[in-house]
Amino acid sequence: MNDSQTPIPDNPDSFTAAVKAAYPRMAALLEAHPEINNGHFQSQAAAITMENGSLKSKRKKFFELADVFNKATGKYAVCQKGCAHCCYMPTMIYAHEAEILGQATGIKPAPVPYRDRSVVLADAVRQFGPPCPFLGKDNGCTVYDHRPLICRLHHSLNNNPNDCVVSESGTKAPIAKIDADVIEAPYHALVLRQASREPWGTIQMFFPNR
Numbered sequence: 001m002n003d004s005q006t007p008i009p010d011n012p013d014s015f016t017a018a019v020k021a022a023y024p025r026m027a028a029l030l031e032a033h034p035e036i037n038n039g040h041f042q043s044q045a046a047a048i049t050m051e052n053g054s055l056k057s058k059r060k061k062f063f064e065l066a067d068v069f070n071k072a073t074g075k076y077a078v079c080q081k082g083c084a085h086c087c088y089m090p091t092m093i094y095a096h097e098a099e100i101l102g103q104a105t106g107i108k109p110a111p112v113p114y115r116d117r118s119v120v121l122a123d124a125v126r127q128f129g130p131p132c133p134f135l136g137k138d139n140g141c142t143v144y145d146h147r148p149l150i151c152r153l154h155h156s157l158n159n160n161p162n163d164c165v166v167s168e169s170g171t172k173a174p175i176a177k178i179d180a181d182v183i184e185a186p187y188h189a190l191v192l193r194q195a196s197r198e199p200w201g202t203i204q205m206f207f208p209n210r
Ligand code: SF4
Pocket: 086, 087, 091, 132, 133, 134, 135, 136, 140, 141, 142, 143, 144, 147, 148, 151, 203
């Protein structure tokens, strides 16, 4: 969702005292889950990609892997129910994820056409501001069990949740997090290989009238 991040060190032992003090949540997470720095999620994602199953079943497994990632990071993240700064960013989803949301809510997604990713992203940047159409009045996600992959991976290991206040130019402060690309990048590669012209866009594009 946002590119500003504090890179995780190659080795948790290389965490200096200063970095540990600045990012205690990151330090605690890496101490509790050393597998994060040992390629665990990359190898799990690669194994799913190599399976013989259908694209649909592989996607389901990517979501399950994202939930494992979410469980590990969530315990140390500053994110709490009621904090929804990230839900004001353009949330990028595939048509398949829009269908899941449509089935869960009974709202038919709009027929978004396939467009080149660079065109979609240029459009998405202009959509900062309005919240996700599924953000509830209490700032909770109304489609939590059905939320897109990107929502399951997003987190902040900063101390202050307000660092995530976001505008077109980025968040208020660099966000310490585990790089979601360990799961997101192979997920994109899988979809591009097996459904190369599947529409992709912001959640607002798929649900413009909600
Ligand atoms: S689907 Fe839920 S978690 Fe994702 S952006 Fe919308 S409200 Fe936030």
